[in-house]
Amino acid sequence: MDKITKSLLDSFASENELGKLGEDKQFEHFANFAVISKLHRSSFELESVSTGAGGDAAIDGIAILVNGKLIEDVEELDDIVGEAGHLDCDVVFIQSKTSSNFEGSQIGSFIFGVKDFISDAPKMVHNEKLKSCRAIWDAIVEKSAFMVNRRPACKLFYVTTGKWIGDQNLVAVVTSGRREIEESGLFETVSMTPLGANEIQKYYHETRNKLSATINFQSRITLPDIEGVKEAYLGVLPYKDFMSLVQDENDAIYNIFYDNVRDFQGENEVNKKIKGTLAAGNFELFCVLNNGVTIVATSLTPAGNRFTLRDYQIVNGCQTSNVLHGSQAIAGIENVHVPVKIIVTEDEEIKNEITVATNSQTEVKAEQLEALTVFQKKLEQYFAAMKGDGKLYYERRAQQYHSSPGVRKTQIISIPIQIKAFASAFLMVPHAVSGYYGTIVQRFKGQIFGQDHKYSPYYVSALCYFRLEGLFRNGIIDVKYKKVRFHLIMLARMIGMGVELPALNSGKMDRLCDTFAKTLNDDGKCADLFRAAVEKIEEADFDLTQKQFKSETETMKLIDLFDAN
Incomplete structure (x- = not known):
């Protein structure tokens, strides 16, 4: 293991109090944390995604993400899908080795373990964690009627401390394995990503960065100076730009509503009306019928009409965001424009006041x-x-x-x-x-x-x-x-x-x-x-x-x- 990776691993082990574990097990947790944190912007327990033990089917980590949330049991899945009315799923498999080599046999074993996990009747021995994850996966498949936006995405990551050089034989193993998983017909997309020392170091460094996104904010006005607020804007965003704020490149919704006073309320009357407006194709009316979305960011970098927001939260508009996210399959949805207010401040009290003041579209008790x-x-x-x-x-x-x-x-x-x-x-x-x-x-x-x-x-x-x-x-x-x-x-x-x-x-x-x-x-x-x-x-x-x-x-x-x- 190179000195930089070793240094990062030691720091990670200290922060997470993993000193009693061997280096191999520490590295498994390190790889799981770095990979899953890139896909899931919320805290999670390391053991909740760790599967590496006897009966792990050559899989060291699993994360099942549904509607932007990490699912740990079937009841949690039922609650989230029941409220949202749709199911967007990413299932992530990770195998990690402290070895400096990418070995075809080990990559093959990892792929075989994943294929067995998703099969109708797994043949390999599964430990308790894998059995629990399999129960969640079975429940997801049973809820396929809720997959209105897309089928699940399957993401495999094979991590070592070496360097991936695209060896022809290894590429063939990866390509063949990916195709075999695609042939199951269960997934919208299947990806297999080899990560060497440079890549896993970069992933880990990115866990220290706050969420950021760049939008084209052409239709806007600048609001007057406000004490405690660096800058503020009012305007409308095209559907595509707005969705880049609330979901990742795989169309999975970000968990950015922590400062919102309510989670998504599901099929209540307000949300039915919002979706009804969209389903009827009244895209031009959306902008005037909707109260809009309020976004609070810690910093903003403008470059003409392109704005880069960092460390941002949606403090009002959780309902609108989720309904728009769940309406992606509606023909012509790209013609929607979303009214937005962007406020840049680091003052927590101002954030709280904005949260309370702007939450009025759906009934909220004091x-x-x-x-x-x-x-x-x-x-x-x-x-x-x-x-x-x-x-x-x-x-x-x-x-x-x-x-x-x-x-x-x-x-x-x-x-x-x-x-x-x-x-x-x-x-x-x-x-x-x-x-x-x-x-x-x-x-x-x-x-x-x-x-x-x-x-x-x-x-x-x-x-x-x-x-x-x-x-x-x-x-x-x-x-x-x-x-x-x-x-x-x-x-x-x-x-x-x-x-x-x-x-x-x-x-x-x-x-x-x-x-x-x-x-x-x-x-x-x-x-x-x-x-x-x-x-x-x-x-x-x-x-x-x-x-x-x-x-x-x-x-x-x-x-x-x-x-x-």
């Missing part, structure tokens, strides 16, 4: 605005104020800490993780946290991100998650218990804070959480706490051969153990 703007901002500040071993970073916006020096990836708590950890610890529903996190919030509406909630329960539930993951990494808690990690978080909270809880808005809750955080930040006490939680799992006689634990009955068994004692 508590929703509060929950996903002011509450989220204050929760981020609360995390930032905490010191010591329990220092965590609340990722309110996608990739906001990707290039922050001194921030280990393990310290970053994403919104989905926060919701699942809090619901497990304080709502005591670990069985109900599978699926898309937006659906989980709806399921427990009014119980998560309450305006008057203390921030401490959110922090300690995230700290529980962080500390438990560290115990898994260091071999203190057996990784076989990882499939019940949210049950362990609930149990740890019950052991550490008691079964009965004060109100989430009370001072007593703050005091209890403060004491609990001290326990979690003491290495010895924390390990003992989770060992006690594991004992409860064993006492309840959980069958750890199960893939998932979604039954309320299992949760109640654990709670009843405390009543019995």
Whole structure:
């Protein structure tokens, strides 16, 4: 391995606390992270895409991306497709070797493993992760009626530390394998990309860059000077240019709506009307009937009519963006012009004010605005104020800490993780946290991100998650218990804070959480706490051969153990 790749690998391993793993396994995670981050602009857990172990069918990483989101279980797929009404899928396969050579036999084994994975009846031995991914893939195929824009795209990446020189024999292996996968008829496109040291280094460096896009913004006016705003424009964008902001080169929608107060609402009345206007061919009316899209960027570089936006979010227009994305097959759609407002600012308070002020086309209740703007901002500040071993970073916006020096990836708590950890610890529903996190919030509406909630329960539930993951990494808690990690978080909270809880808005809750955080930040006490939680799992006689634990009955068994004692 060359010195530059080795240096990047060491840095990556340190940031992700992978020091106990061998170099080969570190490189697998490194390659998976670099490749998938190029295709998916949001944080994800390394283990959620790692398949490299016994029974991996020569596949070290898999990412199944649906409508711009990384899918980890069938329930999440159902939630996302059910809301959107369409299914755009990219399935990514990765094989990585620390070898400096590209070997035809290994490339062939990788291709064979992929062909077997997508076959009607796989013959190769699959580990638990591959079986889980296969279940998701089967569910995707069953939902082919929702593939209104395109069939899935299949992307294979073979990564080494060497140099790809286009050897004729290796090119023949790659070409033949790609054609065989194409012959399955399952995919819109199939690509096979060999990555050597130079390419994987470039991919990794790109993970540090913010999302950027270039548009032709000819029909615009410049808005007057606004305090705190570098520049602002109002105008219309041709359909093609607008879509370049919201989807990648494979027509997969970006995950750029984190600052939006709502996720895509699916087939509600407003969205039906938008799609109806398009389906009727009234393209010229779209511009005057639609309230438009508001885009906030950190920086903008103009070159005549060509504007390059960097680190941008759509803070209003999630519904419009998704409907337009799902209408690509409509003949003449390229004639649509989209009203847009582009605001360039680094001021977070101004971003929040814009978000609240511009979200009016679809009914939004005041508590929703509060929950996903002011509450989220204050929760981020609360995390930032905490010191010591329990220092965590609340990722309110996608990739906001990707290039922050001194921030280990393990310290970053994403919104989905926060919701699942809090619901497990304080709502005591670990069985109900599978699926898309937006659906989980709806399921427990009014119980998560309450305006008057203390921030401490959110922090300690995230700290529980962080500390438990560290115990898994260091071999203190057996990784076989990882499939019940949210049950362990609930149990740890019950052991550490008691079964009965004060109100989430009370001072007593703050005091209890403060004491609990001290326990979690003491290495010895924390390990003992989770060992006690594991004992409860064993006492309840959980069958750890199960893939998932979604039954309320299992949760109640654990709670009843405390009543019995």
